[in-house]
Amino acid sequence: MTTSQAATRTAGLRDRAEAVIPGGVSSNVRLLAPRVFFERGAGPRLWDVEGNDYVDYLLGQGPAFLGHAHPQVTEAVARAVRSGMVYGAQHALEVEAAERFIAAVRWPDLVRFGVSGTESVQGALRLARAATGRRRLLRFAGHYHGWIDNVLMDFGAEGGRPGTLGQPADALADWLVAPFNDTDALAEVFSAHGEEIAAVIVEPMMCNQGAIVAEPDFLEALRALTTAHGTVLIFDEVITGFRLALGGAAEHYGVTPDLAVYGKALAGGWPVSALAGREELMGRFGTGEVNHSGTFNASVMAAAAVVATLEVLTEDPPYERVAEHGTRLRAGLAGLGDKHQVPLRIQGLPAAFHVSFGGPRSVGGSAPVRDLSGLRELDLVRYAEFSRLLAEHGVWVAGRGIWYVSAAHGDAELSDALERVDAALTADTGTA
Numbered sequence: 001m002t003t004s005q006a007a008t009r010t011a012g013l014r015d016r017a018e019a020v021i022p023g024g025v026s027s028n029v030r031l032l033a034p035r036v037f038f039e040r041g042a043g044p045r046l047w048d049v050e051g052n053d054y055v056d057y058l059l060g061q062g063p064a065f066l067g068h069a070h071p072q073v074t075e076a077v078a079r080a081v082r083s084g085m086v087y088g089a090q091h092a093l094e095v096e097a098a099e100r101f102i103a104a105v106r107w108p109d110l111v112r113f114g115v116s117g118t119e120s121v122q123g124a125l126r127l128a129r130a131a132t133g134r135r136r137l138l139r140f141a142g143h144y145h146g147w148i149d150n151v152l153m154d155f156g157a158e159g160g161r162p163g164t165l166g167q168p169a170d171a172l173a174d175w176l177v178a179p180f181n182d183t184d185a186l187a188e189v190f191s192a193h194g195e196e197i198a199a200v201i202v203e204p205m206m207c208n209q210g211a212i213v214a215e216p217d218f219l220e221a222l223r224a225l226t227t228a229h230g231t232v233l234i235f236d237e238v239i240t241g242f243r244l245a246l247g248g249a250a251e252h253y254g255v256t257p258d259l260a261v262y263g264k265a266l267a268g269g270w271p272v273s274a275l276a277g278r279e280e281l282m283g284r285f286g287t288g289e290v291n292h293s294g295t296f297n298a299s300v301m302a303a304a305a306v307v308a309t310l311e312v313l314t315e316d317p318p319y320e321r322v323a324e325h326g327t328r329l330r331a332g333l334a335g336l337g338d339k340h341q342v343p344l345r346i347q348g349l350p351a352a353f354h355v356s357f358g359g360p361r362s363v364g365g366s367a368p369v370r371d372l373s374g375l376r377e378l379d380l381v382r383y384a385e386f387s388r389l390l391a392e393h394g395v396w397v398a399g400r401g402i403w404y405v406s407a408a409h410g411d412a413e414l415s416d417a418l419e420r421v422d423a424a425l426t427a428d429t430g431t432a
């Protein structure tokens, strides 16, 4: 295929996509991403229809934590597909998936599988309201918990506006919003409203905007305040689950929630979410008091993918490898920032970190941003543009700055990625 034939192939697919899919994409998150059409993924790399390879640090927005097409997961799903797919009834693999899940995460008593993080969040909020008999909910500015009317939020100047046209403003009426990592503000919200709040939901590491770890004591304070006020504490572990540790953020921070929601890394790329928690709460699904349903919940493929993924994660835990790769990658990126004299900022954890450019008002250097207001001081627009340049140079990352490291990334990817970032920075700055 010549270069021009290859480019024509992408352009042709783009035209066809735009003719039949709104915006040419199936999730609005992708509207701003480079319009690349991929053909194949294997381990830590992707290949587009023009034959270009990319070192992938987006991992499908997180799920490909084992790398793309991990053989054990792929074979397990293929076997499952051949055995009938969806029974609308119980099966042995579903039990094994749940047993392995509980054994891996350790603190929950019970788990229900679903398909998307968004819907499992709904289950968590419903359970919390059912258990407490309260309506109000508390969350943190900049955190994301799905695209449904009652949770999608735009954190504009006042915080807490609907995130899209078509979303009724009163759908968000029950929410209180507090800044992340601010224990005093949290205590104030609880002293004013503690007895009305059914649940607090938190990304224990704020990853949808930035990669902001919870500061020491913040999650402990949250745990203590929710316990004192009879409020259900929900960890949204859709990103952190099985990534920061086998037991997710709860294990990483040593703080145990009442309920938690998982997705992404849980099933090696297959669409599976989970809602897990204490028996006293989760048991209400079992008595039928609280509804949680879904045609595809714990399908044969989903259960097979969870079993295979958890087998890999427990038998060959990748966490040290991932941390080592992430640490070296971060150091390499920082070195390139220095070389090209650009204010590259990196923060988060080795498995999931955020790269941005310092803005005119931002604290320069290494002082980490601790909440949404700090993130707004950064030049996120320049980074988003730079991420498009990275794609042109064969590094696939999210425009919003998060980089995910998988268990499959090795030395070859590290050196390829750094070489390519170097070339992209040269193109960006005109430095050599």
Ligand code: PMP
Residues within 6 Å of the ligand: 061, 115, 116, 117, 118, 119, 121, 144, 145, 146, 147, 203, 208, 236, 237, 238, 239, 263, 264, 273
């Ligand atoms: N919670 C968090 C923290 C997420 O990052 C996401 C997805 N990015 C969701 C919930 C929603 O999950 P899904 O896209 O699977 O519906």
